[in-house]
């Protein structure tokens with residue numbers, strides 16, 4: 001449908017083993033336009049863009065640029081052709097400076113020596129063209145995530161990038177950083193770059209994209225101008241059915257009103273992460289901590305799990321004052337946690353899906369104190385594979401690292417749901433998860449609360465709050481700025497509270 005595409009993909013097929021993931025995908029992206037690529041977890045989005053970026057070799061199909069077919073046999077070839085994939089996990093070189101990172105791999109040299117002046121000049125020129133000001137000599141490792149992403153984009157442009165691919169770029173960005181990224185992307189569009197943008201957020205599609213494309217089970221099922229489609233149509237194309245969007249209205253068991261808190265913080269502080277936080281969650285209650293990156297919301301949640309020390313004030317769990325030095329202490333006290341950084345902290349990468357679901361706790365503790373049988377693994381697998389709609393080969397033995405990102409996330413969440421801990425702490429439980437699975441996750445969290453768990457959810461996504469919160473605490477720069485209850489938990493009140501004090 002795109003009249004003069006810059007990037008044109010035809011008939012791409014890709015299998016892993018005997019499972020075909022892409023079944024002949026066609027896709028066009030015009031120069032100077034943004035194409036949003038959507039699809040449920042496991043639909044094949046990352047696989048497709050990795051093929052386009054030369055990171056995976058397709059079994060069949062053709063990739064053409066400006067009408068000329070090319071054999072994009074590896075990443076270096078893709079780069080030479082101007083195709084750049086900006087990864088979710090930043091791939092910069094942290095000890096090197098901003099300027100060096102921007103010209104990474106193509107440093108101007110003379111007689112074997114890097115010419116620093118030229119490096120800085122090139123970097124400055126690219127950053128200026130993006131309308132961004134960054135300290136050229138600072139190590140990239142000292143920058144914030146959003147700034148590091150800008151360095152990646154600048155590097156792509158310095159390398160003559162003409163087609164930029166973003167894979168869920170805003171997943172871990174603050175509101176202000178997201179706005180800045182959108183400005184940069186709008187600038188890229190104006191200078192004629194073809195942009196392919198993977199996202200799970202429909203609001204981003206309607207704000208940013210010119211066209212939208214939906215991948216379902218390895219087939220393109222919708223490719224339209226954004227102005228010609230509605231939200232419902234896009235969602236339906238993704239999941240192949242109408243999705244019930246609302247599910248709230250859960251009654252907090254009346255008796256919980258009188259019960260003592262299952263978990264409580266009183267004037268608790270941790271380093272410079274958060275200060276003077278009060279929190280009390282009774283059995284059967286869901287309390288959300290809402291705040292953007294840097295607000296301290298996830299750190300408060302993780303402190304309840306022993307991942308950050310509470311160095312002033314108190315933490316009480318099950319009526320007992322405690323001081324967790326390590327997650328193992330928290331687990332022993334009946335606390336379960338889905339931490340923010342799943343890749344590093346929550347997944348046993350070289351284990352199967354079933355093992356990951358049934359693993360009772362953190363690595364070492366699991367080995368020391370508990371014994372997981374194949375039988376219990378199979379039960380856990382059946383229960384959560386279906387309830388959370390985990391897309392895998394329906395093989396409990398499949399290695400978790402071969403699952404798509406969103407499905408890995410569901411497995412890690414399923415583990416804690418399986419345990420049914422009396423205190424459950426969840427950090428960004430729906431990050432990277434598709435619209436259908438979101439509802440499944442909300443349902444699972446609500447049903448745990450109904451069975452008497454005290455649930456704390458730290459999130460930067462207001463939809464999580466609207467769907468889950470009996471009480472919503474809003475945090476800004478490490479402090480509580482508002483507390484909303486029941487009917488008062490509405491989007492306007494949340495964003496106003498979270499935005500009122502932020503000025504970065």
Ligand SMILES: Nc1ncnc2c1ncn2[C@@H]1O[C@H](COP(=O)(O)OP(=O)(O)OP(=O)(O)O)[C@@H](O)[C@H]1O
Pocket residue numbers: 016017021039040041042043044045046047048391392402403404405406407432
């Ligand atoms: N190396 C691999 N080995 C086996 N299967 C794989 C491998 N990489 C991906 N897959 C499978 O391919 C399918 C598509 O995965 P892909 O990562 O492309 O999905 P996605 O649409 O990007 O999902 P998400 O939104 O969760 O990131 C999944 O079923 C996944 O399990």
